[in-house]
Amino acid sequence: MKQVAIWGGASGLGAAMVEHYHHHGYQVFVIARNPDNNPAIAELGISSFKCDATDLYQVMSTVEALPSSVQHISTMGSFQAQVAVDYIGHRHLVDALEHFGHTRLLLVTSLGCGDSWQYLSERARKGFGAAVREKSLAEAWLQSSALDYTILRPGGLKNGPATQGGQLSQHSEVHGVITRGEVARLSEYLLMTPESIGEVYQCVEPGMSY
Template identity: 30%
Template sequence: MTKGILIFGGTRGTGLEVARLLRARDDAVTVLVRDESDAAELETLGATIVRGNALDPVAVDAAFASGDFRAAVNTLGGKRGERPRPDIEGTRHITEAAARAGVRRILMVSAIGAGNSRTAVAPKVLEVLGEVLEMKTQAENGLLNSGLDYTILRPGGMTNDPASGTAIKIEDHNRMGVINRADLAALLVECIDDDATIGKIYHAVDPGITWEAPLQRGENFPERK
């Protein structure tokens, strides 16, 4: 029997899209879900739910102990000003727990502007999101130094539009672009069992999407009304 996939950050956004794609091809999926989060769609999909918070190392260990996994997918993010950051502390807990559990394959969503890709983003992005990107860099470095079989995908701007099917992953770390979350999820799923992607950091962009996020254009975030 094929081993399953463990997802962190799977109740919404890219993580939920990953769960949908995996269940559509009948992969066994387990998702760590916070107590206060709605897991109804995941349950409908047939995913196994483990309740807990990625900020709690005991809960992360329990998630890895709940099944037999060939890979873990980390789509954790955080809000500006949020402390502690799930995508730093949570990533550290996932990395350490994976090593203890013998799960070597880890796939993570980061962001263009992290690590060696600062030159890909506009000065306004660094002005507003510089602290977040530095934290993303820390999260990347923790995985890079873990000795695990990692793949990191860095999206730039993201939309909730339907999948276009034209998104690509490239190793040009100066490339900025936009991608639909559904397409980002498809790229992640493609990478899971592709050994050629191990040890790689990709920028995930859709050449068919030509608009730029406000910060990349040098503008401020639109004011909320």
């Protein structure tokens, strides 16, 4: 059975990832600060770990407890949180994965990160620019690691299932929105595609509005 560990699986995009991978036959491990925030974890009988990713010891202990063959996806984020997990949490995660010999990580950030910062409007930079900069630092830490990584930058997220209409692109300016279920579907495609290793993608669904 294919295995996937989903970091940040207690809410939002992470919760959508949990349901997608579970219903597509994966053995899922959920890692979150408060797994109980996602009732589906217990309802579906999914293994979970309580872990504050800003604490290196907790991250190390959690990764050590996971099978070394598991593939990892991180949707961790902390918009307006007192202690942002976006950079430091992912730095801890990358370091722990390298230390314990895990190899595959798909990191989900957002449009505006890295070289797509130039396409963010001034309003967006003021509204959530700090979180985007934290996520950009996480991307840079991952890209300088020895892991087989893929980075996925979705547009604005809205609730909803996979639509089959999301589009992946690279090295171009894009704007738009996409459902959380569709991001989950695209993440599985990338996770299973060897050519995605070492690459950065963005995804939106053309024609979709909030």
